[in-house]
Amino acid sequence: MTKMSESRMEFRLKNTPSDCIQSVKFGPSSSQFLLVASWDKSVRLFDVVNNNMRLQYQHSGPVLDCCFQDAVHAYSGGLDGQLKTFDLNTNTESVVGAHEAPIRCVEFCPEVNMVITGSWDSNVKLWDPRGPREVGTFQQPSKVYTMGLSGEKLVVGTLYRKVIVWDLRNMGFAQQRRESSLKYQTRCIQCFPNKQGYVVSSIEGRVAVEYLDPSPEVQKKKYAFKCHRLKEDGIEKIFPVNAISFHNGYNTFATGGSDGYVNIWDGFNKKRLCQFHRYPTSISSLCFSNDGNTLAIACSFMYEQEKIDPMPEDCIFIRRVTDQETKPK
Amino acid sequence: MGRKKKKQTKPWCWYCNREFDDEKILIQHQKAKHFKCHICHKKLYTGPGLSIHCMQVHKETIDKVPNALPNRNNIEIEIYGMEGIPEEDLKEHERQRAGRMGPGGRRQDEEDDDDSQSSLPGQSNPPPPPVPSQGPPGPMGPMMGPNGPMMPMMGHMGPMGHMPPYMGGPGMMAGPMGHLGPMPPPGGPPVNNPPSTSQPPNKPLFPSAAQFAYKTGHTTTLCSLLHNTTTSSQIGPVKPAFPAYSQANGQSNPSNQSSTVNSGQQDKMESKKPALITTVSANSRIIHPEEDISLEEKRAGMPRYQQAPRASPQRARAPAPAPPPQRVESPPEERRMKMARYNQVSAAAAAAMAMGGMITHHHAGVRPAHPGVVVEAPPMVSTIGPTMVTTMSPAMVHTGHMAIPVSLPAIMRPNMQPIMTPQPMVSAGVPTMPTAMPPLPLGGMRPPLGLPQVCWLTISALPGPGQMAPGLAGPPMMGAPIMGGPHMIPRFR
Numbered sequence: 055m056t057k058m059s060e061s062r063m064e065f066r067l068k069n070t071p072s073d074c075i076q077s078v079k080f081g082p083s084s085s086q087f088l089l090v091a092s093w094d095k096s097v098r099l100f101d102v103v104n105n106n107m108r109l110q111y112q113h114s115g116p117v118l119d120c121c122f123q124d125a126v127h128a129y130s131g132g133l134d135g136q137l138k139t140f141d142l143n144t145n146t147e148s149v150v151g152a153h154e155a156p157i158r159c160v161e162f163c164p165e166v167n168m169v170i171t172g173s174w175d176s177n178v179k180l181w182d183p184r185g186p187r188e189v190g191t192f193q194q195p196s197k198v199y200t201m202g203l204s205g206e207k208l209v210v211g212t213l214y215r216k217v218i219v220w221d222l223r224n225m226g227f228a229q230q231r232r233e234s235s236l237k238y239q240t241r242c243i244q245c246f247p248n249k250q251g252y253v254v255s256s257i258e259g260r261v262a263v264e265y266l267d268p269s270p271e272v273q274k275k276k277y278a279f280k281c282h283r284l285k286e287d288g289i290e291k292i293f294p295v296n297a298i299s300f301h302n303g304y305n306t307f308a309t310g311g312s313d314g315y316v317n318i319w320d321g322f323n324k325k326r327l328c329q330f331h332r333y334p335t336s337i338s339s340l341c342f343s344n345d346g347n348t349l350a351i352a353c354s355f356m357y358e359q360e361k362i363d364p365m366p367e368d369c370i371f372i373r374r375v376t377d378q379e380t381k382p383k
Numbered sequence: 384m385g386r387k388k389k390k391q392t393k394p395w396c397w398y399c400n401r402e403f404d405d406e407k408i409l410i411q412h413q414k415a416k417h418f419k420c421h422i423c424h425k426k427l428y429t430g431p432g433l434s435i436h437c438m439q440v441h442k443e444t445i446d447k448v449p450n451a452l453p454n455r456n457n458i459e460i461e462i463y464g465m466e467g468i469p470e471e472d473l474k475e476h477e478r479q480r481a482g483r484m485g486p487g488g489r490r491q492d493e494e495d496d497d498d499s500q501s502s503l504p505g506q507s508n509p510p511p512p513p514v515p516s517q518g519p520p521g522p523m524g525p526m527m528g529p530n531g532p533m534m535p536m537m538g539h540m541g542p543m544g545h546m547p548p549y550m551g552g553p554g555m556m557a558g559p560m561g562h563l564g565p566m567p568p569p570g571g572p573p574v575n576n577p578p579s580t581s582q583p584p585n586k587p588l589f590p591s592a593a594q595f596a597y598k599t600g601h602t603t604t605l606c607s608l609l610h611n612t613t614t615s616s617q618i619g620p621v622k623p624a625f626p627a628y629s630q631a632n633g634q635s636n637p638s639n640q641s642s643t644v645n646s647g648q649q650d651k652m653e654s655k656k657p658a659l660i661t662t663v664s665a666n667s668r669i670i671h672p673e674e675d676i677s678l679e680e681k682r683a684g685m686p687r688y689q690q691a692p693r694a695s696p697q698r699a700r701a702p703a704p705a706p707p708p709q710r711v712e713s714p715p716e717e718r719r720m721k722m723a724r725y726n727q728v729s730a731a732a733a734a735a736m737a738m739g740g741m742i743t744h745h746h747a748g749v750r751p752a753h754p755g756v757v758v759e760a761p762p763m764v765s766t767i768g769p770t771m772v773t774t775m776s777p778a779m780v781h782t783g784h785m786a787i788p789v790s791l792p793a794i795m796r797p798n799m800q801p802i803m804t805p806q807p808m809v810s811a812g813v814p815t816m817p818t819a820m821p822p823l824p825l826g827g828m829r830p831p832l833g834l835p836q837v838c839w840l841t842i843s844a845l846p847g848p849g850q851m852a853p854g855l856a857g858p859p860m861m862g863a864p865i866m867g868g869p870h871m872i873p874r875f876r
């Protein structure tokens with residue numbers, strides 16, 4: 055793999071997991087600490103300012119997602135179906151509960167103070183961190199592939215392209231049931247920080263910007279665009295768009311695809327703001343820090359195709375992003 | 384944008400009949416689609432301009448306007464935006480527009496889904512509504528393939544309301560499918576268009592918002608959406624039109640290696656076979672496995688992750704994977720047991736579990752084999768050795784994955800100890816060779832004898848019982864090898 059030149063603006067984290075990095079998440083209040091979930095069964099906490107790994111704990115299977123509740127508590131879940139919580143101060147972990155199938159997404163909603171998990175058993179579960187204990191199970195049409203959170207709105211993307219919008223304050227019924235406007239399998243959904251809508255990406259190099267307000271005038275504004283495609287030798291290669299992350303301040307978003315590129319988009323003006331250099335392999339996860347100054351970029355081969363030779367290393371890049379790259383023009 | 388006066392007469396492109404909100408966007412469209420030099424990509428202003436440019440600069444003649452309808456591709460006609468459109472064509476467009484709006488009765492701008500109006504004399508005349516609109520999922524049915532991926536792009540091209548049966552589809556008119564003159568018989572090979580799932584003309588990412596604008600006509604469906612109807616709502620184009628999920632009358636995209644199998648979302652959940660995605664088309668390829676499962680699910684199915692304790696219905700409460708029970712429960716998504724290279728489980732443990740399950744299933748007499756399941760490496764055909772290799776990954780044990788019915792057999796690693804093919808094993812514990820093929824209950828498939836027993840393929844995402852993807856021959860059968868305590872393959876000793 056080509057050695058990425060490191061700089062103050064972008065560097066590679068050390069001590070990264072030994073297998074695919076599935077998810078990277080910054081904490082809600084600081085851009086110093088990053089949680090990393092990996093197929094090597096570990097959940098690791100990194101200090102990105104000093105570039106070292108502070109803590110790690112294990113699951114009994116590959117971990118697919120993790121999140122911070124606050125600076126002290128982390129939650130994670132994966133193929134073993136268990137939701138674990140870890141206290142970063144006391145360095146203790148415990149199992150909160152489980153799903154009947156692997157957990158794919160773990161999120162924390164500060165508005166309602168709940169941990170939310172989405173699983174391949176087609177259920178979304180809510181957990182009260184004060185227990186911690188399970189407080190509800192909500193069935194979705196199909197296996198949960200992705201979840202986006204904005205305020206109290208939870209947008210769940212499932213197999214067969216269903217999208218369900220829930221209001222976490224009232225889980226008696228789903229607020230909206232929709233179908234993704236993309237024709238291919240949903241890969242990732244993230245919500246606009248301004249709560250107006252969400253962005254959904256598919257495996258077919260396409261991203262759609264959709265709005266939550268069901269009124270016709272607002273729905274007219276929705277659109278989709280192609281991205282993460284490369285034309286090589288006359289064949290256009292279309293890559294899954296695996297990751298989306300929003301800049302909280304500007305409502306612009308970054309997308310990462312299996313082509314190894316990260317693009318930053320202005321969804322309202324329909325423009326691409328920036329594209330970074332190509333990374334060594336597929337981008338598996340992206341996360342902006344809360345203040346929007348740092349972007350964590352996880353690169354791991356995702357087996358979109360049969361093995362490639364040589365297998366790229368799994369790495370995480372921390373990049374300081376500038377207004378030039380993220381601010382709408 | 385001065386929409387008021389354009390309410391009724393939105394600008395439309397003479398070359399391809401698409402409609403636009405604004406003349407500026409129309410012009411941008413024309414420059415990008417019809418007046419762009421295919422050699423140097425320079426955008427000219429008019430058709431004749433393009434022709435002159437090609438002649439002078441590239442010394443090449445051009446006789447047709449690119450991406451135009453067959454009857455509208457005359458390069459000599461000078462059209463710029465809405466200027467230069469011949470009278471008759473203007474009138475005809477008005478007529479059609481009136482025709483469309485009339486019966487529909489809806490005043491939505493680009494909504495139109497009337498399949499009642501099939502006044503298409505084989506041409507793509509009616510200005511395409513932006514999107515197939517919620518109207519007729521039915522007629523849309525046959526449209527798939529090219530339509531699917533094109534949909535979002537051709538947002539405002541929309542499938543012709545009239546076209547559905549003809550597979551007009553959104554891009555037909557506009558794109559490379561310009562030649563869609565004679566409608567192919569409905570339900571006929573929708574595929575005959577060079578199904579370019581990638582619309583070459585739409586390459587640029589965000590070139591113009593209009594290009595990608597989605598004027599979907601789902602306004603009405605939204606209302607129903609809000610009432611939480613559980614049927615799939617359509618915010619967005621009608622479902623049948625996608626390549627992956629189309630209900631196409633059994634259409635299989637000839638140009639693709641994988642056939643679109645999907646039959647509509649509603650029942651897919653119960654389906655045992657994973658739907659396949661059309662990943663290859665004429666000049667584009669989606670870099671994704673063919674099965675329509677997420678990359679993570681596919682990875683989870685790989686052998687090396689099998690040993691890990693997996694969630695399963697039974698295990699929901701028990702964090703630690705218990706030593707394998709005889710029977711392995713399998714959550715719907717689990718499959719395949721595989722030998723995991725990480726498997727440290729001793730043979731004993733392994734043996735207890737699974738093995739045998741599948742394979743030995745039918746052998747009543749088989750003694751539970753020793754621990755370890757035998758999985759054979761493909762090339763090895765029954766090296767029957769005293770020891771069975773088998774380490775069924777603990778995962779196997781866990782059951783979760785192993786669905787007996789399903790299961791892709793785990794593949795033994797070649798570096799395992801001698802591996803016996805399950806088959807031989809099966810037969811009454813005698814390491815006979817493949818001759819005696821025990822009936823494989825699972826999945827009902829039986830690998831041909833001659834097969835080098837690779838059998839244990841990990842097939843990801845096969846929820847179904849022993850269903851293997853078309854390409855897999857025997858192995859699925861083997862599937863169950865791992866499961867099943869009591870039926871362990873007698874294997875060695």
